[in-house]
Amino acid sequence: MKENKDLFENLCSMNNLTLAFKKARKRKTSKYYVIEFEEKLAENLSDLRIELLFHSYNPKPLKTFIIKDPKTRKISKSQFRDRVIHHTLCNIIEPIFDKTFIYDSYANRKRKGSLKALERFDYFKRKVSKNNTQSCYILKADIKHYFETVDHEILIRIICKKIKDQKVIWLINQILNNYETKAEGKGMPLGNLTSQFFANIYLNELDYFVKHNLKAKYYIRYVDDFVVFHREKQILEEYKNKINNYLKNELKLELHPNKTKIIPLREGVQFLGYRIFYYHKLLRKINKRKFMKNFNEKLSLYTTKQISYEELISSLQGWFGYSRWANTYKFRKKVIIKLNNSVDWAK
Numbered sequence: 001m002k003e004n005k006d007l008f009e010n011l012c013s014m015n016n017l018t019l020a021f022k023k024a025r026k027r028k029t030s031k032y033y034v035i036e037f038e039e040k041l042a043e044n045l046s047d048l049r050i051e052l053l054f055h056s057y058n059p060k061p062l063k064t065f066i067i068k069d070p071k072t073r074k075i076s077k078s079q080f081r082d083r084v085i086h087h088t089l090c091n092i093i094e095p096i097f098d099k100t101f102i103y104d105s106y107a108n109r110k111r112k113g114s115l116k117a118l119e120r121f122d123y124f125k126r127k128v129s130k131n132n133t134q135s136c137y138i139l140k141a142d143i144k145h146y147f148e149t150v151d152h153e154i155l156i157r158i159i160c161k162k163i164k165d166q167k168v169i170w171l172i173n174q175i176l177n178n179y180e181t182k183a184e185g186k187g188m189p190l191g192n193l194t195s196q197f198f199a200n201i202y203l204n205e206l207d208y209f210v211k212h213n214l215k216a217k218y219y220i221r222y223v224d225d226f227v228v229f230h231r232e233k234q235i236l237e238e239y240k241n242k243i244n245n246y247l248k249n250e251l252k253l254e255l256h257p258n259k260t261k262i263i264p265l266r267e268g269v270q271f272l273g274y275r276i277f278y279y280h281k282l283l284r285k286i287n288k289r290k291f292m293k294n295f296n297e298k299l300s301l302y303t304t305k306q307i308s309y310e311e312l313i314s315s316l317q318g319w320f321g322y323s324r325w326a327n328t329y330k331f332r333k334k335v336i337i338k339l340n341n342s343v344d345w346a347k
Contacts, residue, residue, distance in 0.1 A: 008167035011092045012052045017045045020087035024080065033080045048081060048088075055170060057085065059178040062189055076179060076189030086193040089171060094197060096162050101200060102207045107223040108196040114272045117222050118325055121276060124218045125265055128229040132278045138269045139228040139236040142259035143203075143247070146224035147195060148187045151252045152176050155202055199223055202251065209246050214239055227271060236262045274326055281326040288331065291319055295335065299342050312339075 010016060021041065025034045037044050051057035062076040078086065098109060106117035129136035155176070156169065163169060175194050181187030188195040203221065210216045210228065216239060218229035230236050240260065247253040268275040268282070275282045295316070302312045316339075323332060 007092050007163065007165045008052075008171075011088055011168065011171070012049050014045060014049065016088055016091055017049055017084065020084050020091055021045060023087045023091075024083045031080075037080055037084075044081065045084075048084065052085075052088075052171070055167075057171070057174060059085070059174060062179060064189075073190060075191040077191050078189075082178075083193065085171075086175070089168070089175070090193060090197055093159075093163060093168065097197075097201055097204075100162070101204055102211055104220045105200060105204065105207055105222075106220065108200060114222065114322075115325065117220055117272060118274070118276075118281075120220055121227070121271060124220070124229045125276070125278060128218055128231060129265065129278065134231055136265040136278075137230055137233045137236055137262055138265060139230075139240055139262050140260070140269050140271065141226050141228075141240070141243070142256040143224035144254050144256040146253065147190050147199070148181055149183075149253055150186060150188050150198070150202055152185045154251060155198060158201055158205060196223075205251060206243070206247065209250075210239075210243065213246075214242060222272060225271070227269070233262055273322075283323060283326045283328055283331075291323075295319075299339070303342055 021037075025038070028034050048057070059082045060079040062078055064074060064076045067073055067075055101109070104120060106112040106114065106120070125136060125138075126132075128134075152173075156172065159172060160169065172194075175192075176188065176198075179187055179189045188198060200223075203224065206226075207219075207221060210219050210226075216228050216230075220227050228236060228239055230239075240255070240262065244255045247255065263269050265276075265278055268277045270276075270284065273284055273287050275284060298307065298312055298315050301307045302309065316335075320332065
């Protein structure tokens, strides 16, 4: 643990700040605030370094807006200079924590992600059901108002197990306290890089409880959405009660009563935007409607020459990569036909 006691010096180095800036501007190079920051890059990074070294750094107020995607969520956006600081912090402490995370934690981690989680889901469902020759039940769970209820004191206590440098803890507190919620000392803003990272640190405690205390072999977590597989429904009922008690007593969280269910695989389990059965997956209807709305908007911008063909195609690539994991061949074919007809008409 010796190497974790003097992290702040590395955190404040110009090399780390420069790397953080490059990560923060990724896919945003044309944004006005990135261009402005980059025009005086050396000066801006030097100013941030001085603020960190003299403990005078204070994050700017968050810009908050509401999105419906498809459920209503409050997103809080940090100013660009603060996003650079978030990367500065994560560059240093993420490698320390990531190696402590369980294999089957898939959100916001290198070489993980939603598609890897779905692959693992497929592997587990075959394993537990013995290639669909035995019944398979899945505890599908969700934590109630997760980001709004993370307890800062508990989070800092967990972080301090690995990070002994109090200057780094000071910076973490500066970031955490820059968000107002109904309950003082609770909550993290959706939209911050640090929130995503802290979310994994916090629920890594749950991961260890499920894997080591409950001895659950088949468990996958993606942020606050997790599944546990077993052949016996009664075992999952016991897991559910023990997990909820652990969350309440140790992390001051609780399972969402309406979104936490034990479901036979044959009925289909909703996970990461899909409804998964043994032999196939379906995209949720709400995801299809959302895509078609976005697609029609982009198509309209293209046909009125407000975006280029390349921009139109780029906006579709991610969704096609996501949707191909489900039984969407006919749906994707309709989209391609509509795209081709619109492109021909525009020419």
